[in-house]
Amino acid sequence: MADNNNIFKPGDVEITKIWLYSDDGNREYNLIQQAVSIDIYESLLSPIIYADVLINDSNDLLREFPILTEEYVEIEFKLPNSEDVSSYKLHVKEIKNLQANEQQKSKTYVLSLVSMELIDDASTTIYKRYGGYKDKGGVAHGTEIHTAIQSILTEELGTEKKFEFEQTKGIDEVLITRLQPFAAIDQLRRRALSKQYESHSFCFFENKHGYVLSTMERLFDKGKDTVGDRTFWTDTNTANDVTQNMYRNIIGYKQIQFADSISKISQGGLRTRIGKLDVMTGEYSITEYDDTKDQDKFKTVEGKSVGQNSSSFTRKHSKSPPKNLLMLGDGSRSETQLTEKMASLQAYTQKITQNLVRIHIWGDNLITVGDVIECRLPSATGTTQTDHKEDRLSSGKFLVSKVRHILLNGQGKQRYTMACELVKGTLFERQ
Numbered sequence: 278m279a280d281n282n283n284i285f286k287p288g289d290v291e292i293t294k295i296w297l298y299s300d301d302g303n304r305e306y307n308l309i310q311q312a313v314s315i316d317i318y319e320s321l322l323s324p325i326i327y328a329d330v331l332i333n334d335s336n337d338l339l340r341e342f343p344i345l346t347e348e349y350v351e352i353e354f355k356l357p358n359s360e361d362v363s364s365y366k367l368h369v370k371e372i373k374n375l376q377a378n379e380q381q382k383s384k385t386y387v388l389s390l391v392s393m394e395l396i397d398d399a400s401t402t403i404y405k406r407y408g409g410y411k412d413k414g415g416v417a418h419g420t421e422i423h424t425a426i427q428s429i430l431t432e433e434l435g436t437e438k439k440f441e442f443e444q445t446k447g448i449d450e451v452l453i454t455r456l457q458p459f460a461a462i463d464q465l466r467r468r469a470l471s472k473q474y475e476s477h478s479f480c481f482f483e484n485k486h487g488y489v490l491s492t493m494e495r496l497f498d499k500g501k502d503t504v505g506d507r508t509f510w511t512d513t514n515t516a517n518d519v520t521q522n523m524y525r526n527i528i529g530y531k532q533i534q535f536a537d538s539i540s541k542i543s544q545g546g547l548r549t550r551i552g553k554l555d556v557m558t559g560e561y562s563i564t565e566y567d568d569t570k571d572q573d574k575f576k577t578v579e580g581k582s583v584g585q586n587s588s589s590f591t592r593k594h595s596k597s598p599p600k601n602l603l604m605l606g607d608g609s610r611s612e613t614q615l616t617e618k619m620a621s622l623q624a625y626t627q628k629i630t631q632n633l634v635r636i637h638i639w640g641d642n643l644i645t646v647g648d649v650i651e652c653r654l655p656s657a658t659g660t661t662q663t664d665h666k667e668d669r670l671s672s673g674k675f676l677v678s679k680v681r682h683i684l685l686n687g688q689g690k691q692r693y694t695m696a697c698e699l700v701k702g703t704l705f706e707r708q
Contacts, residue, residue, distance in 0.1 A: 285357040287524050287639035290693035292686055293362070294353035295330070297342065297369075306342055308332065308350070309686070313385075315352060317365065317682040319646040321480045321493070324459045325392035328352070328367050335383040339372070346371055350390055354684060354693070355642060363485055363642040363682075368393050392483060394434045398458045401433050407465075408450040421445050422469040423490055426462050426481070430488060433458045439487030443479075443495050446470040447614075466490065470618055474498075476625035477618040484645040491647070493629065493700075496676055500649025504674060509638055510653040524639050528694065530654065532671065533633040549623045551616045564616040632701040634675065640682065640693030648677045652699065675699035 295308040295315070313331040330350065338344060348369045355362045367390035375386040407428075408420035422445040430436050449468055453461045462481055469479045474494035481490050511527045551564045636652060644650065652675055656668040679698035685691065 287526065288692045288694060289357050290354055290640055290642075290684060290691050291357055292352075292354045292684060292691050294351055294364075295686075296351045297338075297344070298349050298351065299342075300347040300349070304342065306338065311336070311338070312686050314686060315682070315684040317352075317680075317684075319482070319484050319680045319682075321482050321646055321678045324462065324481055324483060324488075325395050326365065326367070326483050328365065328390040329373075330388040330390065331385065332388060333383060333385050337384070339375075339384070339386070344369065344372065344388075349393060350388065356640070356693075361643055365485075366393055367391060368396050370395070394436050394438075395459075397434050401458055403429070403433060403453045403456050403458060403461050406450070406452045408448055420451070421448055422465050425449075425451065425465050426490055429458050429462055429465075433461075436488070438483075440490070441487065442490040443492060444472055445479075446472045468615065470614055471495070476621050478622055478625055478629075482646060484647055485642075486645065489647055493676065494625075496647050497649065500647075500676065501674055504649055504651050507641075507644065507648070508651040508653065509636065511655050524641070526639065527652065527654075528637040528639065530634060530636040530652075533635055533698070534631060549620045551620045551623075562616070564620050629700055632671070634671070634699045634701070635696065636699065637694060637696050640684075640695050642682070642693075644677065644680065644695065644697070646677050646680045649674055650677060650697075650699070651675070671701075673701055675701050 292309070292315075295312045297306045297308050298304070308330070311332050311334055313333050315331075316329045318327040328350075330352075332338070342348075346369050350367050350369060352365045352367070353362055369388055370391045371389045373387040373389050375384060377384045407425040423442040427440055427442065430438075430440055447470060451465060451468065453464065456464065466479050466481045469477065469490070471477050471479070471492050471494075474492045476492060476494050478493040479490060480493060480496075481488070483489070506525070509525045509527050511530065512523075549565065552561065555561070634652065634654070652672060654668045654671045656666045676699065677697050678700045681696040683694045683696065685693075
């Protein structure tokens with residue numbers, strides 16, 4: 278997207294559709310005049326998309342339509358002069374914050390919306406074994422985790438959304454009993470091993486493109502070369518002159534977490550020990566992650582090691598494992614290397630959460646959770662000069678871990694901003 282103030286201004290948006298439909302599709306209502314605002318939420322930690330639509334209702338839709346939480350809403354919006362339309366079809370989960378005005382002539386309430394798949398998830402229970410049989414030659418057969426998850430999406434949830442997945446390592450034998458589909462997917466995700474990335478940090482989430490199964494390392498690696506023009510910066514001139522606003526200006530930002538070595542040490546970021554007890558044989562084994570030897574195994578969005586501490590600090594505080602975990606194993610089943618995964622994942626998780634930033638920017642519907650963007654944050658100079666130097670430790674390429682699309686639908690004017698939570702995963706300087 279080009280920065281051209283002659284085309285449209287930052288925050289401009291065209292909300293082209295907000296339609297309410299009955300479950301059978303026989304009744305419909307255009308909410309464009311009643312919808313005051315729309316907030317759409319995406320997260321690496323969520324298998325579905327949420328949304329809240331604030332309604333100012335003077336037609337008593339709740340009773341006249343009526344709205345019984347069996348309905349669904351279709352929302353579409355785009356930037357002016359753009360052909361890239363964001364489309365959402367979401368189920369009405371509940372009515373929140375219902376209030377009537379003093380004259381009882383109108384009501385305000387929030388339509389709480391969720392992905393359509395959640396209604397099928399609520400009404401489906403899985404009893405199924407994935408893999409776990411032997412052929413006539415006695416060879417054990419299992420199931421690749423990504424294949425099992427794909428099967429649940431298509432066969433149990435019946436979704437037609439795109440499924441982007443990172444291939445998982447090896448075959449596994451998993452028995453799912455009395456679990457709803459998304460809970461079953463989460464159980465499988467926790468067992469998944471990556472063929473390429475040592476952290477095995479698998480996430481399963483939904484974004485504007487569909488469902489994604491991927492390690493965070495892969496998202497970093499995939500996104501670091503596709504940032505394009507999505508570089509954001511702060512400009513103090515905009516505080517004095519709003520005409521200086523550009524599409525990539527950061528409206529506001531907050532450093533949620535910068536560094537916490539004590540927490541990282543105590544939670545196993547430098548050293549983790551996993552004990553495994555085989556319940557069939559009684560054997561006990563230990564797997565360790567040691568930062569003095571293993572820190573270079575993880576890669577970040579900058580393509581560098583995740584290590585954030587000096588070598589002397591690491592050597593000093595990696596002498597004994599402060600984080601001890603225990604897992605049970607079954608020697609009669611196929612080996613899945615879960616102990617190695619747990620050791621690596623515990624350390625990796627503590628490392629990448631050391632540098633977290635939340636930014637508020639002008640809306641760009643091409644940005645979705647799982648993307649990588651670049652932020653150039655200012656350093657504090659202690660002076661009143663407007664030409665701030667860049668903070669090279671905080672600045673860099675970030676993985677978008679959460680997104681809130683904020684759409685305002687006022688009388689004759691629509692506005693669009695975004696709040697994003699970002700993970701950098703390192704304190705190395707931006708190159």
